Amino acid sequence: MKRDDVWQLCKTIVPPYGFEPILFLALCEQESVDLKDPLEYRDRAARLEEGFYLNYTEPENLPTTNEVLLATSYGLTQMMGQSLKECGFFEWWFAQQTAPMQAFLGDQDSEIAVPMAINCYMVNPAWQIERGCMHLKKKQTLAGGNEIRMLRLWNGDISGAKHYAEDVLGRRDKLKAIYVP
Numbered sequence: 722m723k724r725d726d727v728w729q730l731c732k733t734i735v736p737p738y739g740f741e742p743i744l745f746l747a748l749c750e751q752e753s754v755d756l757k758d759p760l761e762y763r764d765r766a767a768r769l770e771e772g773f774y775l776n777y778t779e780p781e782n783l784p785t786t787n788e789v790l791l792a793t794s795y796g797l798t799q800m801m802g803q804s805l806k807e808c809g810f811f812e813w814w815f816a817q818q819t820a821p822m823q824a825f826l827g828d829q830d831s832e833i834a835v836p837m838a839i840n841c842y843m844v845n846p847a848w849q850i851e852r853g854c855m856h857l858k859k860k861q862t863l864a865g866g867n868e869i870r871m872l873r874l875w876n877g878d879i880s881g882a883k884h885y886a887e888d889v890l891g892r893r894d895k896l897k898a899i900y901v902p
Contacts, residue, residue, distance in 0.1 A: 722764040722846055724750070727797060728900055730850050738854035739861075743901055745850065747893035748857070748875070751885070752799035762797055764846045769793045770801065786832045790839055797846055798853035802839065808855045810848075814838040 727749050731742040755761040770792055791802035805811065815829035815838070826834040842848055857875055864870035872886035 722762050722797070724760045724762060727762050727764075727846065727850075730847055734847060734850045735854055738858050740854065740857065741893075743897050744889075744893050745854065745857075746900070747889050747896055748853070748872075749797040749850070750892050750896070751889045752794075753797045764797045764849065765843050766799065767793050767795050767843070768799065787830065787835050790835055795839065795843055796849035798849055798856075800849065800853055800856060802835075804856050805839075805842065805852060808852050808859075810842065810852055811835060811838050814841060 724746075728742070728746050731746045731749070735742040735745045749762055750759075753763045753766050755763050769789060791806060794801050795805075811829045811834065815823065815826065815834055818826065826837065828834065829838075842852075857871065860874040861871045863874055868890070869886040872889050876885040
């Protein structure tokens with residue numbers, strides 16, 4: 722997906738959540754830019770976060786497929802499946818389905834419903850940005866409004882990414898020069 726298209730989505734979706742669209746564009750760039758083409762963002766990227774899987778998802782004793790899906794990050798924001806669950810995405814998606822489809826799916830946490838919901842999420846960049854905003858808002862609250870702390874919490878506050886927040890803010894400054902008059 723072209724950076725300009727992601728920018729247009731950010732300008733529309735992000736403001737009601739109280740964030741600068743340019744900050745969210747920088748977060749999307751940090752998480753999903755195609756290193757071969759910096760004007761292209763990988764809205765269908767997915768990556769298993771093995772440390773998250775071993776520490777958080779596996780102990781829940783969920784069906785194996787769902788354990789892996791919840792420990793994988795997706796799309797423009799590389800939002801974790803577990804974060805999608807916590808933001809109510811699966812419950813919301815399931816409620817959008819017709820009664821016959823709900824009967825087919827079983828429940829919102831079934832090994833049929835979760836993969837189908839994630840497939841739908843992966844082809845909808847607007848949902849990716851909106852759910853990312855919901856999740857970032859939670860991190861903002863936890864951080865007491867501190868932007869650097871908020872971004873570190875977004876990234877799991879892991880020591881391996883000590884400069885994550887600073888990298889996102891540096892991208893924001895670079896992108897401001899392009900998109901903000």
